[in-house]
Amino acid sequence: MAKDNMIQVQNLTKMFGDFTAVNNISFEVGKGEVFGFLGANGAGKTTAMKMLIGISKPTHGAATVAGYNVLTEAELVKRNIGYMSQRFSLYNDLTIKENIVFFGGIYGLSSKDIKEKSQTMINELGLHDMANSLVGSLPLGWKQKVAFSVALLHNPKIVFLDEPTGGVDPITRRQFWEMIYREANRGVTIFVTTHYMDEAEYCDRVSIMVAGKIEALDTPKNLKSQFRVDSMNQVFLKLARNIE
Amino acid sequence: MGIILNNISKSYANVPALDDISFEVAPGELFGLIGPDGAGKTTLFRILTTLLIQDGGNAAVAGYDVLKQYKDIRSHVGYMPGRFSLYQDLTVEENLTFFATIFGTTIEENYDLIKDIYIQIEPFKDRRAGKLSGGMKQKLALCCALIHKPKVLFLDEPTTGVDPVSRKEFWEMLKRLQQKNITILVSTPYMDEAELCDRIALITNGKILQINTPEAIIASFPKKIYKVRSSNTYQLIQDLRIYPDTHSAYPFGEYLHFTPKSEAFGPMDLSKYLEERHHKGIEVKETVATIEDTFMDLSKAHE
Numbered sequence: 436m437a438k439d440n441m442i443q444v445q446n447l448t449k450m451f452g453d454f455t456a457v458n459n460i461s462f463e464v465g466k467g468e469v470f471g472f473l474g475a476n477g478a479g480k481t482t483a484m485k486m487l488i489g490i491s492k493p494t495h496g497a498a499t500v501a502g503y504n505v506l507t508e509a510e511l512v513k514r515n516i517g518y519m520s521q522r523f524s525l526y527n528d529l530t531i532k533e534n535i536v537f538f539g540g541i542y543g544l545s546s547k548d549i550k551e552k553s554q555t556m557i558n559e560l561g562l563h564d565m566a567n568s569l570v571g572s573l574p575l576g577w578k579q580k581v582a583f584s585v586a587l588l589h590n591p592k593i594v595f596l597d598e599p600t601g602g603v604d605p606i607t608r609r610q611f612w613e614m615i616y617r618e619a620n621r622g623v624t625i626f627v628t629t630h631y632m633d634e635a636e637y638c639d640r641v642s643i644m645v646a647g648k649i650e651a652l653d654t655p656k657n658l659k660s661q662f663r664v665d666s667m668n669q670v671f672l673k674l675a676r677n678i679e
Numbered sequence: 680m681g682i683i684l685n686n687i688s689k690s691y692a693n694v695p696a697l698d699d700i701s702f703e704v705a706p707g708e709l710f711g712l713i714g715p716d717g718a719g720k721t722t723l724f725r726i727l728t729t730l731l732i733q734d735g736g737n738a739a740v741a742g743y744d745v746l747k748q749y750k751d752i753r754s755h756v757g758y759m760p761g762r763f764s765l766y767q768d769l770t771v772e773e774n775l776t777f778f779a780t781i782f783g784t785t786i787e788e789n790y791d792l793i794k795d796i797y798i799q800i801e802p803f804k805d806r807r808a809g810k811l812s813g814g815m816k817q818k819l820a821l822c823c824a825l826i827h828k829p830k831v832l833f834l835d836e837p838t839t840g841v842d843p844v845s846r847k848e849f850w851e852m853l854k855r856l857q858q859k860n861i862t863i864l865v866s867t868p869y870m871d872e873a874e875l876c877d878r879i880a881l882i883t884n885g886k887i888l889q890i891n892t893p894e895a896i897i898a899s900f901p902k903k904i905y906k907v908r909s910s911n912t913y914q915l916i917q918d919l920r921i922y923p924d925t926h927s928a929y930p931f932g933e934y935l936h937f938t939p940k941s942e943a944f945g946p947m948d949l950s951k952y953l954e955e956r957h958h959k960g961i962e963v964k965e966t967v968a969t970i971e972d973t974f975m976d977l978s979k980a981h982e
Binding site (some may be wrong): 436474476477515521560574575598604605606609612616617630631632633636637653656667671672675 | 842845978
């Protein structure tokens with residue numbers, strides 16, 4: 436494995452009975468890379484992601500994430516990654532501060548660290564007035580920005596983002612991506628799924644899963660020239676249509 | 680006979696969800712309600728489908744008043760809520776039969792209307808609704824909303840979380856339904872879908888920002904807009920933020936969309952500025968605004 440690869444996947448396969456949800460996929464993601472993991476609903480993205488974050492065991496194949504084997508060192512994988520999704524992010528009936536303290540505790544940060552981190556976070560997000568508000572009362576876009584920061588509390592080398600911007604307003608969606616760029620610039624690896632094809636263009640490289648397989652993997656620029664189209668939306672439509 | 684809203688307002692515990700909303704949807708029109716999560720779209724749908732009573736104003740659907748004639752409305756509209764709300768432990772066919780029976784009709788009677796859509800899920804008609812994939816659930820929900828041949832169809836974020844291929848297919852289905860003289864009010868957070876509607880209302884924080892055809896909304900964009908790129912997008916955003924002539928700069932796919940403050944702005948000035956800041960592969964070109972540009976510009980002005 437190359438030294439600066441944060442994710443290394445080899446022939447990863449997951450079967451449920453006779454059904455192959457993830458079919459022999461292989462790829463690498465480098466340090467500080469923004470990697471877009473795309474695919475139609477039901478293509479196997481979530482199953483693949485579950486294996487990478489150590490909560491589902493591969494049927495065949497191997498993967499290392501942040502230097503740890505997802506099969507034999509799943510607990511270490513979990514401790515060294517950040518994760519957020521639209522469905523599970525923060526506790527709505529805790530305040531922003533309480534959420535930070537809670538997740539800080541889960542990741543084993545000292546109370547001194549938690550205190551410092553929450554100050555920095557609240558400053559960076561400009562959330563002074565809302566630090567003691569319940570998360571449930573925040574607009575979705577704010578929730579997602581806080582959730583992203585919480586996923587970074589323990590300084591993970593890699594963060595998995597599962598449709599982080601679904602339904603978020605266009606301005607906040609872009610502010611969210613600026614946060615992603617900022618972290619990538621600091622060397623954090625970003626693994627992100629999205630249904631917004633303009634967001635696919637923001638990624639350094641993009642993979643497209645179709646029926647359990649990775650059918651395309653390259654920079655947005657190369658994918659567009661390979662398929663002779665001028666947007667990632669068209670690349671996506673071409674790939675997914677061809678299979679039907 | 681379409682939809683009419685006059686000065687509709689609704690608050691939840693003093694937090695306004697809808698603030699003085701008025702618009703009309705013509706019979707047979709495909710009208711889009713475009714706005715993010717929390718804009719008030721669902722509240723509006725619930726008032727129009729008689730599931731929620733407004734605080735002020737009045738509204739009529741298919742010619743019936745939402746308060747006085749709510750029972751008439753219920754038998755003449757189809758409603759597909761944002762959250763999947765069919766019976767998970769009934770099969771596909773049982774769900775459809777159930778909804779047909781409730782409305783005093785049969786699957787056979789209006790089969791023509793749902794045929795195109797139902798045919799795609801018919802192979803799974805004995806499967807329980809809870810076991811369907813997202814795309815199939817969505818198709819079943821649409822069939823159930825259509826089975827009594829409604830005059831007006833309400834679709835609350837039918838494509839949220841749905842991949843681009845299925846989204847495209849869904850919109851093709853809507854276009855075909857429109858041909859059958861059904862008035863459609865559909866909401867979406869995806870701005871690219873706005874262009875597929877006859878007219879749209881841009882909505883945020885309970886207020887309407889603008890109502891018009893997609894073409895007219897794009898044409899109303901008040902500024903010159905440029906697409907800008909360089910080999911380092913992150914640095915480009917930072918440098919555009921501090922450029923004195925920047926009015927707005929937002930990532931837009933592989934480019935940033937940039938609007939200048941001054942009328943006198945020339946693209947060469949910006950290229951030169953970026954060169955001085957060591958950017959490579961600089962490109963600054965005038966471009967055409969999108970619905971999303973307009974939405975962001977209007978909501979920025981509204982703050």
